[in-house]
Amino acid sequence: MLRSMITASNTLGQLQQQLDLIGNNMANIDTQGYKRTQTGFSDLLHQQMNNGDPHDSPDGRSTPLGVRSGTGAVLTAHTAFSQGGIKTTGRELDFALTKPGQFLQVEAGGEIQYTRDGALYLNPAQDGRLQLVTSEGHAVLDANQNPIFLDASFKNSTVSAGGRLTANPSGETVQLGIVGITQQTMLEKQGGNRYALKEIAPNGTVAFLEPEQVGIKQGALEMSNVDLSKEMTDLMIAQRSYQLNSKSITMGDQMLGLINSVR
Incomplete structure (x- = not known):
């Protein structure tokens, strides 16, 4: 549970930055010469947790036994210098x-x-x-x-x-x-x-x-090269991702509470 909560909290911080950048793009939709900030995500390092001997892997398996657990996502941002109207x-x-x-x-x-x-x-x-x-x-x-x-x-x-x-x-x-x-x-x-x-x-x-x-x-x-329809779509996706990660932290906290309440 702690691992999932840490992963979600890492991603929440990056999603908040994305929401800020999208809001800045939308605020400058009528600013002449403004160039929008393009955002994206990439995975942070994964951690390999083995639960068996790789030599005992069944035939046909190309990866070792175990689970690759991610640690969240990192925001990538760059300015899109495409021509405006x-x-x-x-x-x-x-x-x-x-x-x-x-x-x-x-x-x-x-x-x-x-x-x-x-x-x-x-x-x-x-x-x-x-x-x-x-x-x-x-x-x-x-x-x-x-x-x-x-x-x-x-x-x-x-x-x-x-x-x-x-x-x-x-x-x-x-x-x-x-x-x-x-x-x-x-x-x-x-x-x-x-x-x-x-x-x-x-x-x-x-x-x-x-x-x-x-x-x-x-x-x-x-004029600016901001496309309002794209920004609104990106905004809704970011909000849903934020809600998903927030819910993950809430569920992890509830499960830890259940574990602590066991006598």
Whole structure:
């Protein structure tokens, strides 16, 4: 009974984490550029409990006598970077990345990070110019990883499919810092819809793209890739699994109570 209760309690903790991740996905269904977290389970180590001599096994049996007892399950989670739907907004400073694996470079916390959220804004800079920033105020970087500043006379802008921004009426142009991430498993979430490279990321993980390689659409935003019907299905399965393991602990506790009550 103790073994079954320990196994169930191990799994309950992992199921709770899955429920939290599913809830986070559902909460961000309308967050532009959000990438859902995909969850799954794998078995923890099994323990072999022999109850006989393997040499006495009947003919045809390929495994030794005994029982392989599991110790629970462990949650595996990774970010699914599939392309989200494109929503037309008509706003000049909204940009949707139309090719998967491409990210806009921003500066946050003194380091270069990456985002798929293309809702950009202009903030007044100390020198009288305007700085291109994200919705949270983080600096957007150009192809040379420098902050982007525009003339104070800015009225409107146009962006080519290759990511070249032209400000009117000054006519100044700048190439948005859009890069390709070759190994997206090397990205970890930082909050605020941003990602940073893991310290173990190998050289060459970030690929600097030529304009003809970039896919961008002005006046639109990439929405999240969360599928509500799938999240609801995963939520119900996780809840039933949670109930099953909870019931296993309850039954084990009741049987231990019966054993202890025997005189």
